[in-house]
Amino acid sequence: MREIKVPYFSQWETPAMTLAVLADGPSALRHDPLWCNSGAETIEEYVRWAANGCGMACLKMILAARGEAHSTISLARTCTVYGGYVVNEIDGSIKGLIYAPFVTFVVERFGLRAEVMTNIQTVDIPKILSRQRFFMASVHPSIRWPDSEPPSKGGHLVLVTDGSNGVIRFHNPSGHDETNQEDVMLSLASFDRFFANRGVAVTF
Known part of the structure; x- marks a missing residue:
């Protein structure tokens, strides 16, 4: 495995809140004691965005x-300004992350190199990481329970930092404990059950 130390961040400010969110929905985040660190101006803004924050956690x-x-x-x-999210002002719902405008956002604002990738097989991820430093992979959120059988693929983003020796290593912004948050390691076959064959490759 490549030795790249990448700081871990959850999509909520208190990483241990995942199980509460799963049990009670996003409203559980009203009890996040660290919500002010998110950059939100109000608790309502935090709750609305945190549940949709996996992509921004990966970028962070x-x-x-x-x-x-x-x-x-x-x-x-800022990503929303670029079209990476679409906010419904009537009901407050958020659509995204939308990959193409996200790429424009990170290229223009941070000078990153980024590329939308579709129809990617899990076995292709190590090759991608030989050219790009990171891969934001679309997976089913139940990847936090790797022995489970997901009902579908996609819907959540994890940050893949390495793929070698038949193993994918990643940070999961919505992992619920240390074993499935930072530097999670799954075999290619296990990762494949959750992977939606798309994502964004990013490098400095």
């Missing part, structure tokens, strides 16, 4: 790996 980790600190919701706000 990438930027932190090169020494930059950004709040998750400040990233989301």
Whole structure:
């Protein structure tokens, strides 16, 4: 495995809140004692964005790996300006992350190199990582329970940092404990059951 130390961030400010969110829905985040660190102006803004924050958590980790600190919701706000999210002002729902405008956002704002990738097989991920430093992979959120059988693929983003020796290593922004949050390792076959064959490759 490549020795790349990438800081871990959850999509909520208190990483241990995942099980509460799974049990009670996003409203559980009203009890997150660290919500102010998110960059949100109100608890309502935090709750609305945190449940949709896996992509920005991945970006926050990438930027932190090169020494930059950004709040998750400040990233989301700017990404929205670029069209990476579409916010329904009537019901507050959020659509995204939308890959193409996200790529424009990170290229223009942070000078990253990024590429939308579709129809990618799990066995192709190591080759991608030989050219790009990170891969934001679309997986089913139940990947936090790797022995489970997901009902579908996709719907959540994890940050893949390495793929070698038949193993995928990644940070999961919605992992519920240390074993499935930071530097999670799954075999190619296990990862494949959750992987939607698409994502965004990113490098400095």
